[in-house]
Every structure is written in structure tokens, then in C-alpha cells.
Amino acid sequence: MDKFVIKGGRRLSGEVVISGAKNAVVAILPAVILSDQPCIIDNVPDINDVRISLKILREIGAEVSRLDTCKYRIDPTTIKRFCVPYESAKKMRASYYFLGALLGKYNQARVSMPGGCPLGDRPIDQHLKAFSILGADYTLSQGMIDLKAQKLTGNQIFFDVVTVGATMNAMLAAVKAEGLTIIENAAKEPHIVDLANFLNSMGANIMGAGTDVIKIRGVEYLRGTEYSVVPDQIEAGTFMIAAAATKGDVLLKNIIPKHLESITKKLEKIGVNIESFDDSMRVWVEADAPLVKVNVKTSPHPGFPTDMQPQIATLLTLASGTSIVTESIWDKRFGYVDELRRMGADITVNGSVALIEGTGRLNGAPVKACDLRAGAALIIAGLAANGVTEIEDIFHIERGYDSMEIKLRQLGADIEKVAIPDEVQTNLERNNLSENAQAV
Ligand code: EPZ
Numbered sequence: 001m002d003k004f005v006i007k008g009g010r011r012l013s014g015e016v017v018i019s020g021a022k023n024a025v026v027a028i029l030p031a032v033i034l035s036d037q038p039c040i041i042d043n044v045p046d047i048n049d050v051r052i053s054l055k056i057l058r059e060i061g062a063e064v065s066r067l068d069t070c071k072y073r074i075d076p077t078t079i080k081r082f083c084v085p086y087e088s089a090k091k092m093r094a095s096y097y098f099l100g101a102l103l104g105k106y107n108q109a110r111v112s113m114p115g116g117c118p119l120g121d122r123p124i125d126q127h128l129k130a131f132s133i134l135g136a137d138y139t140l141s142q143g144m145i146d147l148k149a150q151k152l153t154g155n156q157i158f159f160d161v162v163t164v165g166a167t168m169n170a171m172l173a174a175v176k177a178e179g180l181t182i183i184e185n186a187a188k189e190p191h192i193v194d195l196a197n198f199l200n201s202m203g204a205n206i207m208g209a210g211t212d213v214i215k216i217r218g219v220e221y222l223r224g225t226e227y228s229v230v231p232d233q234i235e236a237g238t239f240m241i242a243a244a245a246t247k248g249d250v251l252l253k254n255i256i257p258k259h260l261e262s263i264t265k266k267l268e269k270i271g272v273n274i275e276s277f278d279d280s281m282r283v284w285v286e287a288d289a290p291l292v293k294v295n296v297k298t299s300p301h302p303g304f305p306t307d308m309q310p311q312i313a314t315l316l317t318l319a320s321g322t323s324i325v326t327e328s329i330w331d332k333r334f335g336y337v338d339e340l341r342r343m344g345a346d347i348t349v350n351g352s353v354a355l356i357e358g359t360g361r362l363n364g365a366p367v368k369a370c371d372l373r374a375g376a377a378l379i380i381a382g383l384a385a386n387g388v389t390e391i392e393d394i395f396h397i398e399r400g401y402d403s404m405e406i407k408l409r410q411l412g413a414d415i416e417k418v419a420i421p422d423e424v425q426t427n428l429e430r431n432n433l434s435e436n437a438q439a440v
Pocket of ligand 1: 039122123126127128163166308329330
């Protein structure tokens with residue numbers, strides 16, 4: 001196991017190239033299954049969720065070859081199996097996209113219930129509802145979801161909640177279904193649009209992605225394509241906040257400013273300077289400029305993204321005044337707060353609301369990442385803190401950020417990835433077990 005060791009207090013400056021979007025590519029890779037020819041996918045981030053997705057594609061029989069650092073050729077015509085093994089599927093939430101893709105192509109799928117970040121209740125009732133409306137039967141047994149359909153027929157799907165995953169899965173299952181499918185109350189995130197663009201580049205007929213009504217006319221055949229994944233909105237937002245937290249001056253490259261509007265507006269209210277260009281953005285704060293409190297409420301796109309909530313809460317611990325952060329998507333997304341308190345943050349959490357007393361400073365401490373974006377927030381805290389911060393369980397971070405510590409070092413951060421000797425790791429795990437036992 002590894003940890004990050006960060007010596008804080010250094011201003012970030014320079015240029016960073018943002019990678020392809022995790023939450024787009026984890027849907028696009030399974031979507032290749034729907035093609036009747038090989039596809040080439042470019043701008044693929046080098047993250048663990050991609051490695052798991054490619055491993056699953058190989059396990060079901062697709063031929064996967066790496067053409068370049070971020071470029072893969074995937075031939076789905078050799079797929080022979082429609083079951084995603086538990087060992088692979090349990091490692092990430094997005095394994096459930098193999099349900100929609102396999103069902104859409106072969107009228108059958110068998111995938112383990114998904115894993116992913118512990119953010120509270122993460123049901124998949126809306127996914128199953130969409131599959132049923134299109135004509136599939138499902139059973140749940142031994143932690144596996146089994147889908148079968150005689151044939152899939154276009155229909156009207158109205159989601160009870162705005163759900164990214166179910167919107168993606170409904171698109172995957174509907175692109176080859178006979179007739180017209182209308183998805184209402186659809187999610188509008190940039191990664192939804194990216195999946196629709198990818199499918200349309202193969203010859204699908206999807207209209208309205210990015211709005212709350214998506215119309216899909218089923219097609220018989222989907223040709224091979226070459227497609228580049230959209231830049232990662234959340235990685236970009238994370239670097240914007242890292243620049244602000246260290247009062248740095250950073251140019252983000254390979255971004256789409258439109259996707260960052262809600263983050264940009266909020267950061268400008270805090271006192272961050274932002275200048276947008278076609279595919280880049282400069283983010284800076286003068287060394288003596290104050291950061292001021294704001295209130296943030298997460299909501300589906302185009303609102304402030306829930307995946308940026310831990311990061312902006314961390315920034316607000318450095319601002320003057322009392323900020324209120326309301327999490328409206330997940331019921332357990334404040335797990336990082338205890339870790340920030342170890343660094344001197346003054347945060348009170350009551351249900352879905354965090355009250356942040358900006359103290360203007362954080363102190364380095366040993367902390368632990370509890371999920372992907374919580375880990376990113378702790379990195380930001382360590383960069384801004386006085387002294388040394390050590391972050392354990394960085395595997396959470398490496399699931400969704402490509403070469404984070406390398407990109408930060410290139411911006412002047414003092415951050416190293418350090419291996420934890422096995423005997424120390426064993427003791428840590430033993431201590432955790434005893435702590436948990438005492439906690440009970
Ligand atoms: C996706 O998760 C992202 N993950 C999450 O990002 C992100 O936080 C979330 O969308 C919201 O934007 C991926 O794309 C792999 P949802 P997903 O379905 O699809 C409820 C990260 O940090 N719901 O939009 O699982 C659900 O409980 C990760 O990159 C149902 O009730 O989220 C939640 O309250 C963390 N029934 C709300 O909808 C369902 O069938 C939104 O969930 C599905 C969801």
C-alpha cells in the first residue's frame with residue numbers, strides 16, 4: 001500500500017493538462033460492446049477504474065490493445081460471455097454499465113451488484129425500472145443481477161430521481177431497441193452528452209442528450225468509430241480549487257469552460273480570479289488577497305457538482321467567515337470532515353448540512369482517504385496546510401485521478417508517493433480492526 005506525503009505551504013504555478021473524464025470513459029468502454037466493428041478510444045485516463053473496465057472487456061472475450069498512452073483499440077466482435085465476474089465488478093460502481101451494454105447487444109447480461117465509493121444508500125431501482133420498461137426481466141440472486149429479454153422495444157421511461165447511472169444505462173439498452181424510446185427527467189451531466197456523442201458516432205440515433213428529455217430511435221447496426229473522451233470536469237474543478245487553496249496561478253489546458261461554469265461562478269464569489277479561453281483556463285489568487293465565505297448547495301448538472309463538494313468545503317476552511325455547504329445528492333458525503341478536523345478545521349455537520357468556520361489555516365497531520373473525492377480534498381488540504389500531511393488509502397484517489405501527484409509536482413507542489421512497509425501496513429490494519437471493535 002502507498003501513501004502521499006505532502007509538505008504544504010507552496011503556491012502552485014504553471015500549466016496542467018486535464019485528462020479524459022472518468023465518469024464518461026467508464027460508460028464509453030462498456031458501450032463499445034454495442035458496436036459491430038472494432039472501435040478506437042482516445043484521451044482515456046490512466047486510472048484504476050479504466051484498468052478494471054478493460055479487464056472486464058477482456059474477460060468477456062473482447063480483444064483490447066493499447067495503441068498509445070491514452071489510446072486503445074477494442075474489438076467486441078470476439079465477445080463470447082455475457083457475465084461480468086464478481087471479482088472484477090465489485091471493485092467499482094460503473095461495472096453496472098455492462099448491464100445496459102450487454103443487454104442492448106445480446107438481450108442478456110449477468111453482472112454483480114456494483115461496488116464504488118461509500119456515499120450512503122446507492123440503489124439501482126431506476127436502472128432496473130428502465131430495463132423492465134424496455135422489455136427485460138431481471139432477477140437478483142447471490143449478489144448478481146440477471147437480465148434477459150426476448151427482444152427490447154422502445155418505450156417511455158420517466159425517472160423518479162435524476163440519476164446519471166440510470167440515464168446512461170437506459171441509453172445503452174435502448175440504442176438497438178426496436179422503435180422510439182423517450183427518457184424523461186434525464187440527467188444532463190457532460191458525461192451523459194459524451195456517451196450520446198460516442199454512440200451517435202457509431203450510427204446511433206440519440207437526440208436531446210444534455211437536456212432532461214432524451215429521444216432514442218433504435219437502429220439495427222452500429223459501425224466502428226474513433227472517439228476521444230471529453231475532458232474531466234471534476235479533475236479540472238479539483239485543480240482549480242488546488243490553485244485557489246495555495247494562492248497560486250495555474251493554467252488548466254484541455255478543458256471545456258462551459259462544463260465548469262457552476263464551479264467558476266462559485267470560486268469567483270470566494271475571491272478567485274478566473275480567465276477562460278477556448279480550451280483552457282487561468283486560475284489565480286494574489287498572495288495577499290482574502291478568500292471569503294460563500295454558501296454552496298450541490299445539485300444535478302448544471303448545478304454545483306456533488307463530486308466537487310469535499311474540495312470546495314476544504315477551500316472554505318481557508319476563507320474568512322462562516323460558510324454553509326449542503327449536500328443534496330448523497331446522504332453520506334461528509335466522511336472527510338473528521339480528517340479535516342485533525343488538521344484544525346472547524347466544521348459542524350448536521351445531516352446534509354456542514355457549517356464551516358473559516359479559520360484561514362490548516363495544519364499538517366496524518367489522515368486517511370475514505371473515498372475518491374474525499375481523498376482529493378485531503379490533498380488540497382495538505383497542499384495548503386502548514387507542515388507535513390500524510391494521506392493513507394490513496395487507492396481511492398488513484399481510482400479516478402490520472403497521475404495526480406506527478407501533475408501537482410509539475411506545478412511546484414512538494415508531494416511524494418511513499419510505499420508503506422508491509423509490517424507497518426499490517427499493524428495499521430490490526431489497529432483499525434481493534435479501533436472498529438472498540439467503536440462497536
Ligand atoms: C454518478 O454516480 C457518478 N459516478 C458519481 O461520481 C456522482 O456523484 C453521481 O453520478 C452524481 O453526479 C459515476 O459516474 C461512475 P446517480 P451514480 O445515479 O450514477 C439516487 C465520483 O466521485 N438513485 O446519479 O451512482 C442515488 O441514491 C462519483 O466520480 C436512486 O435512487 O449516481 C442518488 O441519491 C461518486 N436509484 C441520486 O439518485 C437509482 O437507481 C443520484 O445518483 C439510481 C440512483
